[in-house]
Amino acid sequence: MTPRILRSWWSFPVTVVIIALICAGAWMLVQGFSDEQSTVEDDAQIQLEEPPDKAEVEDMQIEALDGDFQVPSVGLDTGLESMTEVNGAINPPGLHNGYVVRNHGTPDHPERGTTYVAIHSVQGAELPGNTLIDVDAGTAAVETGESVTLQDRDYTVTDSYTVSKTDISGDDRVWADEPGRLVILTCLQRASGRSADNVVIEAVAN
Template sequence: MMGTAALIAATVILAAGAAGVIATRAVPASGPVDLKGNVVHLDPGDTPSPQILQRMHAVTNTGSRFVVPSVGLDVPLGSLDVVDDEITPPGFTSAYRVDNLGVPLSRAAQGTVFVVMHSLRGGGVGPGNYLIDVDAGTSRVHPGAIIRVGDLTYTVTGSQTLRKSAVPDKSSLWANTPGRLVVFTCLQVPAQTESVDNLVVLARLEVGAK
């Protein structure tokens, strides 16, 4: 786990937040694609450099799944590291566990598991789009819903919508709380302009799970 709450917060705000994109159908695909096969075009400045990508040690598929049955989300679970206080998932079809925050899945009962994913605008569909109700500006994942992270099962306890600028001061998010899951994505807006808020979904590990 990283040393300070401020450092952790600074990374995760952008982690789920890059997601200012426009997606267009292209045959053959000429870049990264979303869950519908649309080519994703990142906003200027949102593309990590090759050097950053190398340091992220990103894996788009660890062999496990991230599943939220109530909203029909079922995608590969990848992993990545925080680099220079930022996280930008390299793909748009996976959820990513943050390796150097919180605890690994094998120690989920002892701490917090952090997961980040992209949501997209402009017609794109990333994993995070399943979690958000754009028109209402809220979460589609309600308390009591199940989230499966690999072999682990979590029950959703609630969600928060936070200004990205406010996330660094939300110290309760960064506490390494036993048996907790924290999921970040961007909350897109009906006008399809740049996202300024994060949706944070919170869940607890089911009794008897690892």
């Protein structure tokens, strides 16, 4: 079975890993605002474009995890849950927490391989995932050398880059399985228009 990465606003098949991340497959239920206007603060105004149905959420087996997901340099400090990829897609049901992907990488033994964390970002919103991106610069907001905490493990950022959503499935940088490696996935939003790229932040355990 081939994985896919669900991205903001649309999805595409991949040939490397079954990972589908709708990082910002969401839209704002706000009338009368241009893409450049105002930010959305009410979750009721945000809706995933392809929300998982009840059966899919049950199959994800969402579980709360102890500890937090923190990137102090950008002010990200949120909770963690774990989820299973379902039907070739990683589509977190919530907007605020980070989601450790249970059936990809080695999250139960992070010292042995890569741990993947998916978090939503949404255009014009103030969500935890949005702190990871610099919309004006078109890059990640997190720089090399900055710290990340995932549960009780500390990491140092080693790289961050954007990957076109049409190319990410074959990008060996993203899917490399390496001991003590952390990969954070979200979508790079734009001031206007749909997200066309993913942001990938890599870190290594201290």
